Amino acid sequence: MTRFDRQRCDPPAGQGVIAVAVAHGDPYVAAGISALLRSGTDFNVCSGPPDGQAVDVIVTDHGGGIAAMSSWQRRVDPLPVLVVTDQETGWQIRRALGAGVHGYLLQDCSRHELLSAVRCVAGGGKYMGGLVAERLLDSLGQVAPTGRELQVLQLMARGLRNREIGAALGIGEGTVKSHVKALLGKLDASTRTAAIGEAQRRGLVAAEAPCR
Structure with missing residues (x-):
């Protein structure tokens, strides 16, 4: 997995607060995601992978999401992973979803969509951005290489x-x-x-x- 700077998560501030680990390989994107999440009232945000700490969802990049799901595939209850990326082709999306990531957003998504996606994934749901769904549908007729x-x-x-x-x-x-x-x-x-x-x-x- 991509290496990230690590910072311990503080415990959730109160009931209903979602603990989010922002482990994105691009430090500028990571900073932007963290700032947007901190603008919400129901997120407790930390930087880097959780390393066994109690978090509700991990927000990462395309490669980090695939690597995370691969390393956690033996876990009975893997941590929810939301990918935020500029990788928008149908094959790239299919590869991440096939690996088991729980959500997929493009980096130019709105603040509202990012917050909604994190809440959805943290609650056990699946989330795809609108353009992501279109790209996925466009690629369904294509046979993937082995x-x-x-x-x-x-x-x-x-x-x-x-x-x-x-x-x-x-x-x-x-x-x-x-x-x-x-x-x-x-x-x-x-x-x-x-x-x-x-x-x-x-x-x-x-x-x-x-x-x-």
């Missing part, structure tokens, strides 16, 4: 050829070709370059990834 296909795709985007990809992943060149063929079909692309471009549009690989 984990191995994503590995191949990442290496393709770095400019590696089939033989190099096979060597990097410890698989045969023929197997790599099969994965590439599957990726072209899932991304509705006729060439590797087109597939990488579509993957960048969907948020599957970084937009700045070089292709040789």
Whole structure:
């Protein structure tokens, strides 16, 4: 998980107060979220991951939310996680929701929506921002690449050829070709370059990834 500065949570000030740990990887976003939550009367806010402290909900970034759910999947009662992020493609949203996060908001959400989402998630509910729901619906017809296909795709985007990809992943060149063929079909692309471009549009690989 992303490393954060840690600060102990004070105990809730009174009955009905929601204890929130803001553990966002971007310090400026974290500061903004904390300030907005402190403007409400029913939140007790601390910085960084809870580390076993009693909190009602954790607000974090995309990668932090996925990592948190992965590390807590064996817990009987995992802490509710709300993701606040600029990652807005359908695949990115599906990946986080598939990991088990309880809420998903975009960073440009309103103060009212942020407070409502935290209250909802802390109370055991699920929350998706309006634009998040639209992006998710738009992506439902798309078949997601498998984990191995994503590995191949990442290496393709770095400019590696089939033989190099096979060597990097410890698989045969023929197997790599099969994965590439599957990726072209899932991304509705006729060439590797087109597939990488579509993957960048969907948020599957970084937009700045070089292709040789």
